[in-house]
Amino acid sequence: MIHVPTGDAIPLQRQSSTGEVVRPALGTTQPKIAVALHDGYYGCTSGTGFSNRAFLDVLTRTLPPGRLLITPVHIPRSDPSYDPAWVAETERIVQRAEAEVVPVPGGRAATAAVAGCESLCERVMEVARDRLARTPMAQLIGLDIPFLGLGLHRGTDDPFGLLLVPRSTSELASPEDRRRIRWEHRGLATGVSGGARVAAISHHMRGHLEQVYDVPRHAVVDLPNGLLLSDHEDLPFAPLPPRARAGFLLAMGRAVECKGFEDLLEALRLLDVQGTRLPHLVLAATTHTEDLTDYQRQLQAMVRDYAIDATFLPRFSPLYRSWLRSPALRAVVVPSRAEPFGRIPLEAFASGAAPVIATRAGGLTETVVDGVTGFTAEARDPMDLARAVSQALHISSGEREQMRARSRALLMARHDYEATIRSYLRQYTPWAMALSAAERS
Known part of the structure; x- marks a missing residue:
């Protein structure tokens, strides 16, 4: 197919059972x-x-x-x-x-x-x-x-x-x-x-x-x-950052303040001060621009100043979703301050990732139910988010499997x-x- 940015039409073609090209009829x-x-x-x-x-x-x-x-x-x-x-x-x-x-x-x-x-x-x-x-x-x-x-x-x-x-x-x-x-x-x-x-x-x-x-x-x-329920079946695996292979937390989304990534970094700092042993953080706070935004630089500075063990990914790739299927994944964190819907929890449910930790912001409350399909915290509250992360890191394998099953059922029934x-x-x-x-x- 040829792309014509001037606005010219691109009629796509099909073949009949005899092999003849059939073009869309004019008018x-x-x-x-x-x-x-x-x-x-x-x-x-x-x-x-x-x-x-x-x-x-x-x-x-x-x-x-x-x-x-x-x-x-x-x-x-x-x-x-x-x-x-x-x-x-x-x-x-x-x-x-x-x-x-x-x-x-x-x-x-x-x-x-x-x-x-x-x-x-x-x-x-x-x-x-x-x-x-x-x-x-x-x-x-x-x-x-x-x-x-x-x-x-x-x-x-x-x-x-x-x-x-x-x-x-x-x-x-x-x-x-x-x-x-x-x-x-x-x-x-x-x-x-x-x-x-x-x-x-x-x-x-x-x-x-x-x-x-x-x-x-x-x-x-x-x-x-x-989601399209078959959308994740053939997604190829992207290589994990080396330091994540022993276990990691995953947070991803657009690099904008309403996604609340600085609240997550504050929460991890609080847990570190309390002596909680934390897995590696993979933070994909991404844009489509060549240069880092001011917000991304702020996040990088927080990672450095708080000495958080993290991999920071500033450019988006659809393949990051493949990490939701990784056996090394300990939890998915969605720390949004505002969220019209919240697609990432559904991506996690479809991939069998559990638990999901999300704030009680907007549409996230419709998918992440505390103690049922994940763990929740107040938006803009790093201390409450730290509590939810700690809770998620200490669940048993049986509790994790129950969350997987309930999350999948919610996805299929409602989304x-x-x-x-x-x-x-x-x-x-x-x-x-x-x-x-x-x-x-």
């Missing part, structure tokens, strides 16, 4: 689902990227061929976050659905400021109007914060519905960015007034959207985040992402899955 009148995303197509820099590609994966296996339009923010090969292996797998997934892929220019920098997000929303709307003009039914889905302004650019006569899926908000992730927060408020309000729906990825996010962003209850649809997405499609866009008479024949 098709099939129903369409269009998806705009900024992370998860050309690479993955956070849990959002995993969730976004899982969303595409389910659509490609659920919709009839030719009904999916994807508008990813184009990431050039020169960008540190461009992952050739990830791209190859993404293209294999979308080819299965004979999807049309129309990259929109802007790059990762476009998502960092309001002006860039405005430009992305405008370009996505232009693509949607062009590609969906002749469809009998269509819906545009904007995945995450950069597309919360799509409603600001939607016309009253645009021939498609709109679903906005905020995986977080700036009120949670960067509360100091008041300009962006005002833009999100305005985008959501305008979108809803024009008939858009807003997806809640957790009970916590539903309350947050209704109470903080004033999204009317009738406009919010439940679309709980989750099967494929079942969730298909349920949404059946309820809100049944026309997208229905075959025409010609397709049935």
Whole structure:
């Protein structure tokens, strides 16, 4: 498949049973689902990227061929976050659905400021109007914060519905960015007034959207985040840092203050002062940039000043998830101060990693239940977090196995992402899955 960052369409092809290449028909009148995303197509820099590609994966296996339009923010090969292996797998997934892929220019920098997000929303709307003009039914889905302004650019006569899926908000992730927060408020309000729906990825996010962003209850649809249950089966192992092989704690996520990594380092310092013997810490507080951020330098300084036995990993790799299956893993720590959902506990549950230690922040309370699927502590409270870490390090092998079993059961019962997405499609866009008479024949 050829990527055209200027916005030209890329019709993907399939072969008929006779070997003849079948091209998508021009001016098709099939129903369409269009998806705009900024992370998860050309690479993955956070849990959002995993969730976004899982969303595409389910659509490609659920919709009839030719009904999916994807508008990813184009990431050039020169960008540190461009992952050739990830791209190859993404293209294999979308080819299965004979999807049309129309990259929109802007790059990762476009998502960092309001002006860039405005430009992305405008370009996505232009693509949607062009590609969906002749469809009998269509819906545009904007995945995450950069597309919360799509409603600001939607016309009253645009021939498609709109679903906005905020995986977080700036009120949670960067509360100091008041300009962006005002833009999100305005985008959501305008979108809803024009008939858009807003997806809640957790009970916590539903309350947050209704109470903080004033999204009317009738406009919010439940679309709980989750995992594809087969997603971890073939993940290759990444080599463990040498000092972790005798046993380690794992903490990973975006290198931003709301992830609470400094609270974890403070907790480990307290335990060291108390004389607790601690395993090696693997701290993957990551970004997609070439240079370390100020926050990453702060974490490095804390590791050094507190003399913590740790490996610090500043660059993201999807393969870090393979360490969740390591027999040397003693516990997974999620010390977030704010969390719209919390994907890492589910990754741990799927991989059989136990116990999970998490703060009682936002969506984490829906997956990590104290003494049942893990251990919990108050957010922003290093002393309470130290208590939970100590508790986790002293459980018996039998208790660990019980937590594994209960965690897996919770994952399968509540967070099967494929079942969730298909349920949404059946309820809100049944026309997208229905075959025409010609397709049935």
